[in-house]
Amino acid sequence: MSSPILRVESLVKRFGGLVALGGVDLAVEAGEFRAIIGPNGAGKSTFFNAMTGLLRPDSGRVAFEGRDITGEPPHRVARRGVARTFQITSVFPDLSALENVQVALLAHARRSWNLWSRARVLGTERAQELLALVSLATSAAKPAGTLAHGDQKRLELAIALAGEPRLLFLDEPTAGMAAQERLEAIRLVHRVARELGLSCVFTEHDMAVVFAVATRITVMHQGRVLAEGTPAEMRARPEVQQVYLGETA
């Protein structure tokens, strides 16, 4: 058994008297497509932020590829090969779609300290490839802020992929989409992740989306892991249905 690409041990995060994460454990194997589900306020976003450096956990440990990354700032976590997308679409609205990806490519190539070269012509080929990968090739020149919501989500994926990550966190990748759009969106992520050999961890409210792609499911409730298993196992667990599946089905 290989060691997991991501291992989280007893992660705790408190906000004043509120225990947002009450000792969360998680192990994600390479190549997994892991869904983290749970009702609003279950601590999913806090968990993501504590794993990726935005929040400093009060205790516990996060290890990526066997190396301890607990408490490292986001830019260091990112440089290790971890990418993430956000619940609220986070593209750079006044840059073109192509420039959005170029910025990410330049950052990945450690060229952000280059003060002299003309960035306009750097990395354009690779940026075009990435846009094509998410079916945005024809929108390259458009300011990202003018793209449709679904297109912005796909652009965000291209930005995340530019860093050649080995682990990708997706915080509600289908938020704000219509039902049919959601399945298409997650299938795109799934297909791309397969092609690139990426491991993914994503949060999602739409159970159809979760069951369409997840290899394993972790159910969170009130800052703790309530249950974990394959989609088939989760379907069968009565307490899971009670807490979560029941209320959205």
Place this chain on the structure above:
Amino acid sequence: MKARHAAPLAAAAALLVLPSGLTDFWIFIAIEVLAFALYAVSFNVLLGYCGMLSFGHAAFFGVGGYTAALVIKQSGLPPALAFACLPLAAMFVSAAAALVIGFFSVRRAGIYFAMLTFAFQMLLYTIALKATPLTGGDDGLTGLKPPGILAQPVAYYYFALLMTGASLYVLYRVVSSPFGYTLRAMRANALRVQYLGIDVRAHRLAAFVLSGAFAGLAGAIFALSNGNVFPGWLDWTASATPVVMAVLGGTASFLGPAFGAAVYVVLEVLISGRTEYWSLAMGIIIVILVLLMPEGLTGLWRRGIVRPGARAVPLPTREAR
């Protein structure tokens, strides 16, 4: 020759032949325009590209001016040598000041950043006012002039044009570089940029130091044309000047603030020659311009109202906070 280079090149050609049509008085004004154009553009590297409103930028213009005065008067070097050292000395000292001020200020964003820069500037103002042996106190440092032939207005004009032109070229390369792209992305969404592996604070500090260095050079250029440096250069009201110039010209274009500086300086001369209430008139004009043209004078150009054309930098968006 690309079309987008046509306007800057035409402007450069006009600036080269400009002194032949001007009296000495207006040549001095032209020098002031050049210095303030550099000041406003350097300021706008922070405002327009990083989304950081420095409300203490007069600190660097003032430090540059005082550095120039001290190099000329106190260094003991022969005048020509002192003058030759002056641009780099002014930039170096301003950059050092910006490194210290920026180290503390870029940790905060928005109004807190503005307040920190403001506070540091007041600190420097007090030093300029009270450290009389060094700075001349309330009287400032007076009787500055460039050596030899450069003391002639026309010659100094070309010196200022060379300095400003070269600096604007450098700054343009910087904002068009991967570093510049990174700044623009940071302005839109600093959180997202962190997750690209970028140390946002370090990049902000670098932009702050760069901006401060060129503001200092602008101060030095103006000090030798003006002949005097006063503590008022570091007063907090002086920090409003580059803000007004940048907004007037348009923060979304690289040369917009330079254009704004020209309009501001010339308006000031024209109005103050006619009424002592020139700041009242200036205030009214600025209110009207900002209300009618929120993207500044260059915003008209870019929107094709004056002339349809390619834009150098995308318009900033309000929702991009």
